[in-house]
Amino acid sequence: MDDRKTIGLAGTMAGIALAAGGAAFAGFLAQRHKQGDDDAPLYTRKRPGTDNPIVGRTVTIRKPREELYEFWKDFQNLPSFMENVESIREEGDARIWTIKAPAGRTVEVRTKIVQDTANQTIAWRSVEGSDIDTNGEVSFADAPGDRGTRVSLVMFYDPPAGELGRAIAKLFLREPEVQARHDLKRFKMLMETGEVTTSAHTNDATRKAKQQENEA
Amino acid sequence: MRALTWHGTHDVRVDTVDDPEIINSRDAILKITSTAICGSDLHLYDGVIPGVRPGDVLGHEFMGEVVETGRDSTLKKGQRVVVPFTISCGGCFHCKIQQYSACENSNPAEKQDMSATLYGHPMAGLFGYSHLTGGYSGGQAEYVRVPYSDVGPIVIPDHLEDEKVLFLSDILPTGWMGAENAEIQPDDTVAVWGCGPVGLFAIQSAIVMGASKVIAIDHYPHRLELAKQLGAEVIDFRKTDVREALMEMSGGIGCDAVIDAVGMEAHGFAIDNMIDIAKQKIGIGADRASALKQAILAVRPGGRVSIPGVYGGMTDKFPLGALMEKGLQVRSGQTHVQRYTKDLLEKIEDGTLDTTFLISHRLPLEEAPRGYKNFREEQDSWTKVVLKPGMEQEQAA
Numbered sequence: 001m002d003d004r005k006t007i008g009l010a011g012t013m014a015g016i017a018l019a020a021g022g023a024a025f026a027g028f029l030a031q032r033h034k035q036g037d038d039d040a041p042l043y044t045r046k047r048p049g050t051d052n053p054i055v056g057r058t059v060t061i062r063k064p065r066e067e068l069y070e071f072w073k074d075f076q077n078l079p080s081f082m083e084n085v086e087s088i089r090e091e092g093d094a095r096i097w098t099i100k101a102p103a104g105r106t107v108e109v110r111t112k113i114v115q116d117t118a119n120q121t122i123a124w125r126s127v128e129g130s131d132i133d134t135n136g137e138v139s140f141a142d143a144p145g146d147r148g149t150r151v152s153l154v155m156f157y158d159p160p161a162g163e164l165g166r167a168i169a170k171l172f173l174r175e176p177e178v179q180a181r182h183d184l185k186r187f188k189m190l191m192e193t194g195e196v197t198t199s200a201h202t203n204d205a206t207r208k209a210k211q212q213e214n215e216a
Numbered sequence: 217m218r219a220l221t222w223h224g225t226h227d228v229r230v231d232t233v234d235d236p237e238i239i240n241s242r243d244a245i246l247k248i249t250s251t252a253i254c255g256s257d258l259h260l261y262d263g264v265i266p267g268v269r270p271g272d273v274l275g276h277e278f279m280g281e282v283v284e285t286g287r288d289s290t291l292k293k294g295q296r297v298v299v300p301f302t303i304s305c306g307g308c309f310h311c312k313i314q315q316y317s318a319c320e321n322s323n324p325a326e327k328q329d330m331s332a333t334l335y336g337h338p339m340a341g342l343f344g345y346s347h348l349t350g351g352y353s354g355g356q357a358e359y360v361r362v363p364y365s366d367v368g369p370i371v372i373p374d375h376l377e378d379e380k381v382l383f384l385s386d387i388l389p390t391g392w393m394g395a396e397n398a399e400i401q402p403d404d405t406v407a408v409w410g411c412g413p414v415g416l417f418a419i420q421s422a423i424v425m426g427a428s429k430v431i432a433i434d435h436y437p438h439r440l441e442l443a444k445q446l447g448a449e450v451i452d453f454r455k456t457d458v459r460e461a462l463m464e465m466s467g468g469i470g471c472d473a474v475i476d477a478v479g480m481e482a483h484g485f486a487i488d489n490m491i492d493i494a495k496q497k498i499g500i501g502a503d504r505a506s507a508l509k510q511a512i513l514a515v516r517p518g519g520r521v522s523i524p525g526v527y528g529g530m531t532d533k534f535p536l537g538a539l540m541e542k543g544l545q546v547r548s549g550q551t552h553v554q555r556y557t558k559d560l561l562e563k564i565e566d567g568t569l570d571t572t573f574l575i576s577h578r579l580p581l582e583e584a585p586r587g588y589k590n591f592r593e594e595q596d597s598w599t600k601v602v603l604k605p606g607m608e609q610e611q612a613a
């Protein structure tokens with residue numbers, strides 16, 4: 001990775017981004033499983049505005065809970081299906097996500113695990129020094145019969161306040177819901193088939209190759 | 217390599233494009249020996265399917281020789297295989313219950329949104345059939361990349377020539393499933409709309425399944441003649457009142473099962489069909505469904521409606537009341553090809569099914585654009601076009 005391309009948001013934006021971080025995380029914990037008047041997950045509520053910061057998605061994967069949990073637990077596996085995540089490296093108990101941003105740039109998200117219940121739940125939150133304030137949780141539950149495992153990914157992102165914050169949110173978190181949905185589908189493909197499906201005709205035409213091309 | 221590519225409505229060309237490569241470990245590369253133009257390719261040709269892009273390589277009915285295999289392919293170089301037009305991963309819930317055309321993994325993640333919006337669920341991947349179904353390059357080409365090659369392709373014994381087995385890729389299983397979905401019983405009277413390839417194979421299948429009477433409906437004399445040769449009674453809808461004739465020919469009861477092998481570009485002069493044609497032309501995309509509407513009125517109460525014909529969007533003035541009041545069962549869907557290939561190959565080998573009668577023209581790949589044009593404009597005599605990439609131009613029939 002070329003360091004010059006990394007946006008030094010830590011210096012300029014971290015203050016704003018993380019000022020509300022603690023409160024936002026508490027809100028996330030309280031809200032992630034909160035039900036309304038019905039039994040539907042919170043993130044499926046009709047949203048008159050677009051300011052609901054929680055996105056989520058569930059897929060059913062024809063593999064045992066343990067196998068899926070083990071794969072996800074090793075965060076270095078995640079970039080194999082998370083398209084905009086370049087790498088995840090460990091630094092002590094922190095995990096540093098290098099995420100692709102437009103114009104060949106990257107941002108760094110620093111997270112730590114806040115919950116790890118074997119074969120059930122892994123949750124993480126951003127910590128100081130992160131370019132973006134975010135929380136995420138993946139949970140695994142048995143599907144009926146031999147259908148495998150229901151995997152739910154819920155993410156919370158808090159765009160920093162103000163005009164600049166909105167611009168940054170737009171820049172780095174373009175359509176996080178779409179990204180989460182596609183990533184989860186790719187996770188399913190990888191687990192069920194051993195590969196991420198592509199309709200590319202040549203190796204140069206895969207999305208991965210095209211992204212690298214755009215970065216150059 | 218050379219490949220038939222889409223450039224716009226009624227504009228297909230043979231261009232030079234990149235050779236396909238092995239990308240994933242379960243892939244294989246085929247050298248195409250025979251590939252057919254399908255009636256549903258004409259929907260792409262006529263520009264009524266969304267999500268086709270200039271340069272897309274068409275073709276979903278093909279077979280060839282394995283020339284390259286990924287690490288986890290079960291195929292071997294030199295094998296001859298027919299490839300189902302539906303791409304299936306073999307590992308998802310739908311593949312495991314043999315609903316292969318509903319495979320959850322064969323349409324790339326980023327391509328699933330369009331069909332999910334249209335239909336509530338994403339479609340599976342199909343070869344050469346728009347980006348709605350994955351944007352895969354098709355087989356009307358010298359070579360093709362086949363993903364999940366350990367699941368779909370069926371190996372063909374050497375003694376069976378291409379033309380005997382090529383239609384296992386789509387139209388034979390599609391006709392067969394069309395008849396199977398009609399749940400044919402021995403005493404049944406079955407009516408089939410459309411004597412194109414799928415209709416003819418549905419007629420053939422219905423007869424093999426033991427229907428007591430099969431009635432074929434079309435207006436092309438040669439196609440009706442082919443239906444007759446298969447053992448069907450025929451109705452020319454231009455000359456005869458179809459519903460009244462079907463009532464009479466079924467002893468006043470109505471047909472036990474009806475099969476719509478026409479789909480979204482139905483011919484016919486009913487007023488609603490003319491309106492639907494106009495809407496299709498100005499791009500507001502109502503499917504012409506006159507055959508289906510007629511079939512629903514002709515089937516007896518409690519009867520079965522099978523729809524192998526292709527529809528893509530919405531239709532107007534659908535006889536929903538007849539559907540409910542008569543208590544009809546409707547079954548449809550893209551064919552679960554992999555479910556049928558083995559059995560149908562056996563039926564070809566033992567002579568129960570022979571589909572070679574359908575082929576009217578054999579052309580080199582370079583002449584594919586002429587094949588499209590004539591297949592569309594001269595449907596009566598051009599019943600099925602087989603393209604042969606290896607054929608010299610002067611050998612063309």
Ligand SMILES: [Zn+2]
Pocket residue numbers: 254255256257276277301386387
């Ligand atoms: Zn076809």
Ligand SMILES: [Zn+2]
Pocket residue numbers: 304305306307308309310311318319320321322
């Ligand atoms: Zn599948």
